[in-house]
Amino acid sequence: MEPTGAGRRGRRPGDSGTRAAILDAARARFAGEGFRGATVRAIAGDAGVDPALVMHYFGTKQALFVAAMEFPLDPAQVVPHLVGPGIDGLGERLVRFLIGVIDELGEANPMLGLVRSAVSHPDAARMMREFLGEAILDRVAAAIEADRPRLRADLCASQIVGILVARQILALPELAAADRELLIGVYGATIQRYLTAPLGPS
């Protein structure tokens, strides 16, 4: 986390990658502590850089957050790829992909930052609602042949967010320790039900 010689002033050669280092540090801090919890000073410290440089590049903390939360995967590509093979098994494919991403990205997962921030920062909540809605849920809804597709997509989102919070943030013990394939089976069936089963009461 010290991409350049420390202490010395002035410019170091070319594109020193400092901007990218700041973004990496920001992603990690926002993911771990949310928008309010992450401080510009801590991010700058992680990147081995003066806080003022962060402002110079991004202007405000808000803008830094937006820049850092740019999703590493493009939903416009991923979602069609998952939805493509048809409704059959879509639940399992979604959950398998999600848990794969969660386990691979670990603590640096930008989705964690989004959730952590959304939960106590209304602006971030709106941001996440819009991102979830336009980038993911509407696309999934478009592929659902059953009634009330958007409600079904919201139901799926509620279970997915629940997985994220209960497993990664609250770290409920047996859930965190459970076998991946088992979780994929159980949650996949739930999502599949939300996508296709009749919605009538009881």
Place this chain on the structure above:
Amino acid sequence: MEPTGAGRRGRRPGDSGTRAAILDAARARFAGEGFRGATVRAIAGDAGVDPALVMHYFGTKQALFVAAMEFPLDPAQVVPHLVGPGIDGLGERLVRFLIGVIDELGEANPMLGLVRSAVSHPDAARMMREFLGEAILDRVAAAIEADRPRLRADLCASQIVGILVARQILALPELAAADRELLIGVYGATIQRYLTAPLGPS
């Protein structure tokens, strides 16, 4: 939120209820903005009181949080009452009760405060994990006759937390607007499945 005459110094008669007013204000602020977001000064302001008085009563912000988050319903009474009638329909009873409490308490729901705080405050996360575990999940697990009862309870918790976050905090549009009985039916079936269905992959 101005329980006593403002501005004047010194003691007002007997037990003025100021302590309770502080706790009410704290509950509302913590529920709405989480531990970090809620400030002692704002809480004191809502209660029509000097910030120093809050410290005098509770010592630290942490202690105030703990005091404010005392659960209004005693799980030792509620859970047995829900579990009593047996496993059949337990999923629906749990969800019906939960959604009832959510809608009734609204924004002042202490569970929202717990979630909002847990998500970006590790101490609160541990607190919520322990509360969920000892007060609720273990009790539910004790009533489950299937295999791996605690994992099943964790699965239920993941969907319940998901409902809370997606519906109350993110406010996904169709989910927030959906008919109560419909949600109870859909989610009740999910919880029931987590409680009783075989857990084998796929």
Place this chain on the structure above:
DNA sequence: CACTGATCTCAACGTCTGTTGAAAACGAGT
């Protein structure tokens, strides 16, 4: 080599935070 423009640090600002110590106002017991 001088100029330019980007990169980067320094020092400070104003504001907000949790917290503290002292004193003021008051009810109640004697």
Place this chain on the structure above:
DNA sequence: ACTCGTTTTCAACAGACGTTGAGATCAGTG
């Protein structure tokens, strides 16, 4: 009426925060 203990406000602290403006240092261009 005097004291005692509780309740409450006041004024200030030290630290952290986001942000700013000025200036130092360097790569590349002419």
